[in-house]
């Protein structure tokens with residue numbers, strides 16, 4: 001069993017026209033055994049940054065707490081919010097710092113730049129960054145999600161369409177993987193704010 005299958009997860013981030021979104025499943029398992037269906041994997045850093053972590057649940061929470069500390073320190077020192085570009089590099093460098101005993105986590109970052117254009121980044125477990133302008137996927141279900149996204153994604157979707165596309169891709173993707181799914185959460189970020197929606201999924 002690979003590390004991404006220990007606790008199971010599925011995650012997609014997508015860009016739209018002046019908006020971005022992240023969809024993640026909510027299952028927490030110990031290998032084949034499901035423990036919870038309300039596990040939080042996506043976090044809002046500030047008005048412009050969403051970050052999702054897929055991988056080992058304990059490392060995910062450690063990395064999230066350390067990142068929150070680093071962002072708070074940045075805000076105190078610089079007296080401004082961290083930009084999405086700086087945040088992307090911060091995450092990658094924190095992962096690379098631990099490259100000989102790494103966090104078993106694949107982050108997915110989505111947000112808006114200063115001019116409200118979308119920003120998307122994902123990285124592997126040692127922080128090799130990958131920048132895309134359409135969508136990124138992560139987690140145990142990545143292959144299936146790639147297939148769904150490639151056939152359904154269209155550029156310049158509005159927030160409502162983006163929500164629909166993200167939801168359908170995630171729900172159909174996790175149906176082919178028993179280690180992820182069991183409900184999902186979709187976050188849509190626009191310059192006006194972030195909307196969080198919980199979706200019901202198949203419970204098997």
Ligand SMILES: *[C@@H]1O[C@H](CO)[C@@H](O)[C@H](O)[C@H]1NC(C)=O
Nearest residue numbers: 006007029030031035057058
């Ligand atoms: C994640 O999976 C590991 C390995 O199967 C397990 O030991 C651990 O308890 C799981 N994490 C949680 C928070 O249940």
Ligand SMILES: *[C@@H]1O[C@H](CO)[C@@H](O)[C@H](O)[C@H]1NC(C)=O
Nearest residue numbers: 001005030031032033178179
């Ligand atoms: C999980 O279930 C699958 C399918 O039944 C099985 O092939 C696999 O060995 C199981 N894994 C573990 C760690 O029990």
